[in-house]
Amino acid sequence: MPKIGRFTSDTARDEFFRAYDSVAAKWPVPSTEHDVATSFGTTRVRRSGEGTGAPIVLLPGIGGNGNVWWRFMAELAGERTVYTPDVIGWAGHSTQTAPVRDTGDIATWLTELLDGLGAERAHLMGNSLGAWLAGAVAVHRSDRLASLTLIEPSAATFLRPRLGLLVKMVLAGARPTPERMRTFTSWGMPRFVMDDDEVAVAVAATKYRMALPWDRPFTDGQLAAITTPALVLFGAETVVSDPVAAAARARAHIPVVETEIYPGIGHDLLWANQDVVIPHLLDFTARHERARA
Template identity: 30%
Template sequence: MGKTVDRLKGVAALVAAGLLVQKIASIVAPEPQVGYWRSREGFETYRAAYDAAMATLPPPTRTRDVPTEYGTVRVYEWAAAEGADAGLPVVLLPGNRSGTPMWAENLTHWIGKRTLFAMDAVGDSGLSTQSVPFTSFEDRAAWVEQALAELGLTSVHLVGHSFGGAVAAHHTLGHPGRVASLTLLEPVLVLYRLPVSMFVWSALLALPVSQGWKDYALAEIGGVPIAKVRERTPLSAMVDAGAKHYRSHTLIPRTLTDAEWQSMSLPIRIDIAADKSLAGGDEAANRAIALGKQPVTVWPETTHSLPMQAAERLGSELIRYWATHDL
């Protein structure tokens, strides 16, 4: 268990670093552009890593490329078992650079019990494509809304991790009628700012320094030994390939106001990591509690990779949570 947690912390470091570098880039180069692969060879390298990571997931029932105003959305569906009392479908939005493969540890706890839809994000590495630039963060909520409408999903349980949590929060703010419940797993920025130390280490990643120094910065971000950063799993290899070969132009989410949070009267569940949280840790949890959101849980011995690290317990808790809030 300890080795698995450390490996996942290494993945968290890669993902967190990518998010932070993108935030800096959005400040110095805010001109709207679409995300793109830097070369055909780079995409092929990434695709091989993506396929290897996807091979760790149970085979989906159906795969679709759903059109939206901003590009096509790669969507994987796992249908509920025949005869199951499945309730409303669940939609999963991934963290930055993580795509659908990030849910490998979680899906086994939900498949057959619920109909599940996992999406690769538009404007990020994955198999979705972007054709129109985002001009505001609300545009990221718009492609989600359009994809859900195209899929014919009128009411869903929406789940987002990290950057996907921020997208899920903004989507629910703008389109509350389509969301029966919202689950935010380590959502970045929407509750609390990023730690200053994260910007310091991420700045080092943008400089022309040796890989050794970059590994050191990644280790500081993830809170793990350098050896864990250098260890490769199918998921970390995919995240690393996406970072190298995909150029994203992602607008960064803003922190929502108290009034905005209070305007969302639907059930909202918030889960925060106790160690190296990018959601704001105890400060984010305390704010969510003060706003009347519940349940709010700070998970011990977890980092930003909370969904994978707490997969077993979170799996059963969310099954019960969704059942409670089926309309």
């Protein structure tokens, strides 16, 4: 993995941004875009909604960008400011200029992003690998978080990843085509049907050499350092990890944590159960907004 994220060619970059712009056009609420300088480069972030409490910051799954949240934004931004950054070191409009070496650097990047946005604290939420990134921030800078929400956290957040998952991920990225991407997605997220623009983004993103640390299970000590209130949500049928064992480890070591395992749902937890999960997230942030007010 290179130290600085980059596209494999100018053609690959152009293909990606054509697809990216098509998804961005689906954004359902008024928003503004901002470029925030950090020690690791400039981060592009979209601001949606308005509210007086701490904003919500959303981190996407592996290789994703801020646009992946478009299906949920109308509800999430109804009464609160929501920031959706393009993760530094992944394909998107953020421009990386320095390597991100470890979880401490991930936390520094997000903290500097909050500083640039003028946000003293935030409700940080991450999905899949974005949940691991959010957890890394909480390990080092819980003081900047009003709450932490981990949605279907990546395989290596709490436990060692399953070998079969790693093999399928490698195969999906080795010779990416729209058909292969749909097949891989239907295996891991069977109730989520990507539209043509989302498939095009996913395929084009494989031509970007990502430059962030890979997820590794947090140690007991790291989990104990997450002092902000945390919510961890799993799908019972997930192919990513053992949700019962992962939830047990979260409860054993994170000081203030709620866990829930949704029956009959897999890694596509948000997409498959939006009407239940989104209100749960908003209720959790509201409760901990009041607790720290």
